[in-house]
Amino acid sequence: MENLKFGIIGAGSRGIAAFGEIIKKHPGAELVALCDPNPVRMKEGARILGLELNFYGSITEMIKQEKLDAVVITSPDFYHEENAVEALKSGINVLIDKPLATTVKGCRNIIETAEKTGKVIMIGFNLRHNAVLKRLKSIISAGTVGDVFLLENREFYDGGRTYMSRWNRSYAKCGGLWIHKGSHDFDVFQWLLDFPKPVKVSSFAGINVLNPEHIPFEVAPGTKVGPTCHQCAYGDICPDKYTIADIQNSPWKDEAVAVDGYAKDLCMYTSDKDNHDNGIAMVEYENGIRASHLECFITPINDRLYTIVGTLGQIEASLTKRTIKVFPRWSSEVVTYEIPEEEGGHGGADPKLVDYFIKVLRGELPNGSTAEHGMWSTAVGQAAEIARRESRVVEIKELFEN
Ligand SMILES: NC(=O)c1ccc[n+]([C@@H]2O[C@H](COP(=O)([O-])OP(=O)(O)OC[C@H]3O[C@@H](n4cnc5c(N)ncnc54)[C@H](O)[C@@H]3O)[C@@H](O)[C@H]2O)c1
Numbered sequence: 001m002e003n004l005k006f007g008i009i010g011a012g013s014r015g016i017a018a019f020g021e022i023i024k025k026h027p028g029a030e031l032v033a034l035c036d037p038n039p040v041r042m043k044e045g046a047r048i049l050g051l052e053l054n055f056y057g058s059i060t061e062m063i064k065q066e067k068l069d070a071v072v073i074t075s076p077d078f079y080h081e082e083n084a085v086e087a088l089k090s091g092i093n094v095l096i097d098k099p100l101a102t103t104v105k106g107c108r109n110i111i112e113t114a115e116k117t118g119k120v121i122m123i124g125f126n127l128r129h130n131a132v133l134k135r136l137k138s139i140i141s142a143g144t145v146g147d148v149f150l151l152e153n154r155e156f157y158d159g160g161r162t163y164m165s166r167w168n169r170s171y172a173k174c175g176g177l178w179i180h181k182g183s184h185d186f187d188v189f190q191w192l193l194d195f196p197k198p199v200k201v202s203s204f205a206g207i208n209v210l211n212p213e214h215i216p217f218e219v220a221p222g223t224k225v226g227p228t229c230h231q232c233a234y235g236d237i238c239p240d241k242y243t244i245a246d247i248q249n250s251p252w253k254d255e256a257v258a259v260d261g262y263a264k265d266l267c268m269y270t271s272d273k274d275n276h277d278n279g280i281a282m283v284e285y286e287n288g289i290r291a292s293h294l295e296c297f298i299t300p301i302n303d304r305l306y307t308i309v310g311t312l313g314q315i316e317a318s319l320t321k322r323t324i325k326v327f328p329r330w331s332s333e334v335v336t337y338e339i340p341e342e343e344g345g346h347g348g349a350d351p352k353l354v355d356y357f358i359k360v361l362r363g364e365l366p367n368g369s370t371a372e373h374g375m376w377s378t379a380v381g382q383a384a385e386i387a388r389r390e391s392r393v394v395e396i397k398e399l400f401e402n
Contacts (some may be wrong), residue, residue, distance in 0.1 A: 003030040004361060008017045009059055009252065010075035011036040011045040014097055018345050019072045020049045022354045030356055033063045034069075061084055062219040063090040070095060070361060074166045077174040081106035084137075088113045095357045097124040099183040100374025102175030103232045104382055104399040108376035112183060114371055122357050123374040124365050126188045129352035132339045136233045136324055138305065138315050139191050139337075143292035144326055146312030148193065151291040154305045155186050160297030161277070162242055165266045166227075169273035171385070178203065178388070179381035181295055187303075187369075187377035189283065189291045190306070196285040198376065201383035205279020215269045216240065216384045222247050226267030227374045240268060281384040317345065 006023050008015045011034045018088070023031045033054040034042045035263045041057040056062035059071075063086070070093040073083045081101040087094050087111045100123055114121045116154025127133055140148060160181065167173040174180035190196070212225075219225055226232050229242045244252050252264040260390045278296040285291070303320040317324040324337040359365040383394040 001028065001362070003028060004029050004069040004358060005029075006346075007033040007056075007062055007071045009035045009073045009087075010079075010281055011038070013076060015072070016045040016048055016251070019074060019095075020045060020051075022344070022351050023072070024033055024049055024051060026354060026358065028362070029354075032160070033062055033066050036075075038256055038262070039242070040253075040259055041251040041255035042169070044253075048251070057296050058129050060401055063087065063092065063148055068302045069094050070357070072124075073097060077102050077180055078167075078172065079254065080148070081109060084110045085113045088117045088119045088121065091117060091119060093113065093361055095122050095124060096374075097119060097355070098187070098374070099175070099179050099381065101378060102382075104375060104379050107371065107378050111255045111371045120367055121371045122360060123369040123371065124353055125184065125191070125373070125377075126346045126349040126353045126363060127188050128369060129186050129356065130319065130320050130347045130350040131342055132317060132319050132324065132347065133188060133192075135337060135339055136308070136315065139315060139324065139326060140192055140308060140310075141194075141359070143317055144217040144247060144312030144313065145308060146313060146329075148310040149289055150194070150307075150309040151189055151289070152294075152307040153188070154294045154296075155181075155185060156179075156299040156301040156303055156305075158295050158299055158302050159262055160295070161210060161240065162264075163275065163297060164268035164271055164273050164277065165242055165263050166285050167262070167270055169266075171274045174275070175382065176385035177295070178281055178384035179378055180275075182281060182293060182381045182384060183374075185281065185293045185295070186380040187373060188291070190373065190376055193285065193289060195373070196287045196289060198283050198380050198383075198394055198396050199286050200284045200395055200399075201380055201387055202279065203279060203281035203384040203387040205277075205281070205384075205388045206278035207273065207277050210268050210273070210277045212270055216244035223372050226270045228263045228267065229265040229294075232267060238291055242268070249292050255287075258310040276388070280371050281380075281387070282366075283380055322347075326400075 023029045035056040036042045046053045071087045073096040230247045257263045280294045283293045306317040308315040313328045322339040326335045344351040387394045
């Protein structure tokens with residue numbers, strides 16, 4: 001069987017360090033091209049991968065020149081819709097990192113294009129390939145805790161503070177963090193529950209810490225903080241200094257910044273931003289199930305902590321500790337599962353995601369994470385953004401009205 005030829009759109013962290021490395025090692029795939037408006041980043045990406053790749057500044061040019069079986073879209077969220085629509089219209093299959101798009105309207109445009117062209121579009125919901133969550137789903141599906149009626153996920157993510165150092169801090173670039181980050185988690189809820197339709201969403205979120213008032217050191221008169229970590233006069237004393245592994249020898253060095261002004265280490269305290277550093281969102285589904293998702297990016301802890309309550313018991317799970325505990329409702333016999341570590345990014349989920357996509361393209365597996373699934377998680381995220389910005393409960397049907 002011939003190797004499937006891949007192009008990557010967006011030669012950034014996910015494009016190179018995750019998908020580039022995985023495709024490079026996959027026996028059924030070959031990475032042939034990169035597409036990114038920034039030539040320095042493409043060159044550095046190819047160097048890091050140790051591959052000779054063709055470079056394109058636009059997807060149109062890449063599709064014209066290359067005979068690709070599939071593209072992986074890892075551009076910033078705001079560009080997903082236009083990138084996906086163009087690839088699908090050109091007859092190319094798509095693996096798109098989450099979120100599908102930053103609005104329900106954008107997702108529907110992608111879905112309609114995929115239906116018309118008959119091409120595969122699969123979402124990079126890598127959490128579904130995480131062994132802990134797979135086991136959690138199988139425990140729920142086996143009916144061990146009866147009918148589930150309440151779920152909670154508390155996500156504590158130290159790395160999330162760096163969202164305030166780059167495009168993720170801007171609502172216009174990612175549709176807000178309830179979509180950029182939360183779309184993972186809203187998808188996990190829907191997947192664990194076998195896809196009930198979400199009906200109502202509420203949320204509270206904001207910036208409590210990553211603002212100039214909370215700079216964690218004394219600022220000397222006349223010496224400004226920032227603008228980036230590698231330029232900052234306080235680099236030696238700032239406990240939040242963000243070093244993207246030797247910035248001057250990376251795709252994020254000044255030579256790359258000179259092309260597009262995209263520095264990845266803007267000061268997280270002084271950068272202009274309109275997304276949250278913590279928040280809580282709640283969802284009610286058509287079958288009366290309720291779920292709550294907390295995300296906090298100011299924390300020394302990195303974990304997703306799940307509580308699932310059903311008519312026959314309760315489950316507590318930790319993604320980082322890789323444990324699942326099942327508490328039966330009328331007995332003290334707690335069952336604990338310890339899930340072994342797996343190799344690869346996101347607890348072994350990233351390589352499994354790519355492998356799954358390749359099997360879908362070969363017709364060996366059905367598409368597990370469809371554009372429709374991507375749309376529902378974006379819908380909950382979009383509703384949560386409206387809810388927090390307008391201080392109200394949002395009905396999902398509002399998003400489908402025009
Ligand atoms: N599934 C996950 O666990 C996970 C984790 C992190 C990020 N993501 C997603 O991956 C995507 C990329 O995130 P990242 O952290 O790698 O970002 P990044 O900033 O590191 O890289 C983005 C790259 O896209 C390029 N780019 C900008 N505009 C473009 C365009 N119009 N066409 C093509 N390329 C363009 C940039 O120059 C940059 O090189 C985002 O959609 C993000 O939501 C997913």
